Amino acid sequence: MARFLSVTLGGLSGGMIYAAVALSLVLIWRATRVLNFAQGAMAMFTAYLAYKVLEHGGSYWVALLVALASGLVLGAFVERVLVRPVENGPPLNAVVVTLGVFIVVEGLAGMFFGGTPHRYPTHFSNVNYRVGDVSALAPFDIWVIVSVLVVAVLLGLLFRYTDVGLRMRAAAFEGEVARMLGVRVGRMLTLGWALAAVIGALAAVLVSPNVPLSPTSMDEVFVFGFTGAVIGGLDSPVGAILGGVGLGVLLNYVAAYAGSDLQTLSALAVLVLVLMIKPSGLFSTTATRRV
Amino acid sequence: MAEGAGGLSLEVKDLVTSYGAITALNGVSLSVPAGSITAVLGANGAGKSSLLRSLSGLVRPRSGSVLLDGKEIAGRAPEDVVQLGMSHVPEGRGVIAELTVDDNLRLGGLWRKDKADRSAALEEAYALFPPLDQRRKRLAMTLSGGERQMLALGRALVARPRVLLLDEPSLGLAPRITAQIMGLVRRLCDETGLTVLLVEQNARSALSVADHGVVLNLGSVVASDDPAKLAADDNLRHAYLGF
Numbered sequence: 418m419a420r421f422l423s424v425t426l427g428g429l430s431g432g433m434i435y436a437a438v439a440l441s442l443v444l445i446w447r448a449t450r451v452l453n454f455a456q457g458a459m460a461m462f463t464a465y466l467a468y469k470v471l472e473h474g475g476s477y478w479v480a481l482l483v484a485l486a487s488g489l490v491l492g493a494f495v496e497r498v499l500v501r502p503v504e505n506g507p508p509l510n511a512v513v514v515t516l517g518v519f520i521v522v523e524g525l526a527g528m529f530f531g532g533t534p535h536r537y538p539t540h541f542s543n544v545n546y547r548v549g550d551v552s553a554l555a556p557f558d559i560w561v562i563v564s565v566l567v568v569a570v571l572l573g574l575l576f577r578y579t580d581v582g583l584r585m586r587a588a589a590f591e592g593e594v595a596r597m598l599g600v601r602v603g604r605m606l607t608l609g610w611a612l613a614a615v616i617g618a619l620a621a622v623l624v625s626p627n628v629p630l631s632p633t634s635m636d637e638v639f640v641f642g643f644t645g646a647v648i649g650g651l652d653s654p655v656g657a658i659l660g661g662v663g664l665g666v667l668l669n670y671v672a673a674y675a676g677s678d679l680q681t682l683s684a685l686a687v688l689v690l691v692l693m694i695k696p697s698g699l700f701s702t703t704a705t706r707r708v
Numbered sequence: 709m710a711e712g713a714g715g716l717s718l719e720v721k722d723l724v725t726s727y728g729a730i731t732a733l734n735g736v737s738l739s740v741p742a743g744s745i746t747a748v749l750g751a752n753g754a755g756k757s758s759l760l761r762s763l764s765g766l767v768r769p770r771s772g773s774v775l776l777d778g779k780e781i782a783g784r785a786p787e788d789v790v791q792l793g794m795s796h797v798p799e800g801r802g803v804i805a806e807l808t809v810d811d812n813l814r815l816g817g818l819w820r821k822d823k824a825d826r827s828a829a830l831e832e833a834y835a836l837f838p839p840l841d842q843r844r845k846r847l848a849m850t851l852s853g854g855e856r857q858m859l860a861l862g863r864a865l866v867a868r869p870r871v872l873l874l875d876e877p878s879l880g881l882a883p884r885i886t887a888q889i890m891g892l893v894r895r896l897c898d899e900t901g902l903t904v905l906l907v908e909q910n911a912r913s914a915l916s917v918a919d920h921g922v923v924l925n926l927g928s929v930v931a932s933d934d935p936a937k938l939a940a941d942d943n944l945r946h947a948y949l950g951f
Contacts, residue, residue, distance in 0.1 A: 580814075580818055583807075583811055583814065583815060583818065584815075584818060586806075586807065586811075587804055587807065587811075587815050590804050590805075590806050590807065591802065591804045593766065593786075593802075594798070594802040594804060595804075595815070596766075596785070596786040596787045597764060597766070597786045597787075597790060597795075597796050597798065597802065598790060598815050598816050598818070598819075598863065598867070599787050599790040599791050599818065599819030599867065600787060600815070600818070600819070601787055602787070
């Protein structure tokens with residue numbers, strides 16, 4: 418029982434990182450109906466920039482800030498310059514563009530930073546707290562969980578209670594109507610991508626102490642985040658977070674009780690199962706609109 | 709139809725719009741005096757909605773001129789046109805179903821800098837449409853057809869437009885509700901000087917409130933006259949208006 422509890426709690430921090438990636442994918446999906454396959458790669462690139470700051474003596478916090486800021490710029494750039502021209506075309510065009518961005522960004526990272534994995538420092542202790550026989554949740558894990566939760570809540574407040582949030586929701590739901598009401602829809606889509614890339618950057622900085630930073634280090638994280646997003650329903654931010662966390666805990670069970678080689682396979686199994694039972698995702702409510 | 713300088717809110721000249729090889733508007737000209745209602749009538753496919761979409765910028769016209777209070781706006785983007793004072797209530801109403809009534813209404817005025825007047829306009833819209841006032845926090849998807857029309861109309865008014873483009877407001881509504889909406893539009897014109905271009909398939913109810921009528925057929929104006937004269941013209945009625 419103690420082991421089970423330890424494993425469950427241990428899955429939370431990994432799950433929160435998948436949740437962050439899932440949330441960023443959902444943001445982009447809701448805004449532009451594009452699945453951004455480059456999301457992980459873009460996040461990896463911002464984490465490298467943060468790592469460079471650390472190498473040059475910057476603090477953990479300055480490095481984090483650099484990652485988030487460069488995510489903002491990178492996300493806006495990719496949407497405005499690369500995705501915008503194909504946004505109104507067939508969906509496959511945008512998919513091909515984001516796959517292209519994925520390949521280019523990983524290639525550039527290899528050129529600039531080399532292929533050797535770097536261990537990103539934690540700043541927080543990685544030693545688990547112990548209560549009786551239960552050992553889990555190091556201070557670093559708490560930092561991961563809290564920071565993702567704070568970002569998610571801030572995002573929720575932004576969407577629900579601010580004018581910009583209302584504009585973004587309107588642009589996402591009914592672009593043409595929003596334009597007729599004076600909303601600069603293009604700007605809202607760029608902003609959506611930018612915010613999503615910020616969340617991606619956070620996820621990359623948070624995961625890199627455990628998954629050493631390399632040009633491909635975010636690939637698996639992206640796949641798990643994507644799986645979490647699909648489980649939750651690509652339309653549902655809350656679903657994305659629950660899907661990501663749920664998947665993180667599940668994968669920790671698999672690693673603990675069946676062997677870590679089976680993690681990726683079981684993520685795929687869950688994905689297929691959810692798609693078979695409820696293709697729109699467990700928490701999606703807007704699957705059947707368009708009257 | 710004097711070409712008076714100050715009196716015309718909206719002046720359209722030789723507007724041509726096409727979708728690929730298909731011509732939707734074939735040189736449409738019309739002018740709407742300030743504070744009046746002009747009804748645009750015609751059968752399905754006559755180009756009525758295309759006319760409104762070209763005016764509000766949703767479709768870029770191929771050629772021609774659109775003057776809004778004397779200012780050329782042809783080819784401007786829809787988000788600019790609304791900020792220049794012309795609001796478009798689309799066919800099927802364009803209410804955003806996933807947003808609450810209040811969010812929908814607020815959205816209409818969000819671009820305006822004057823926050824105090826923004827909320828004043830919002831409360832005016834609620835006063836104008838009591839059913840919306842009672843449902844502020846409800847999702848727009850839960851509203852009836854009539855309430856949705858009210859919401860779309862109220863949302864356009866929150867922008868305090870000088871010119872309102874109304875596309876088929878009677879579509880799918882009970883006659884009583886239609887009459888209510890038409891009466892309200894008339895009142896807004898008389899009381900606030902709002903200028904309205906009203907597109908309708910329901911010619912009878914549109915002509916009952918309009919100051920002027922224009923009949924479109926296959927993208928061209930085939931008649932432009934006093935509403936009473938249009939309604940009295942048997943040939944026109946049978947050929948284009950269906951009543």
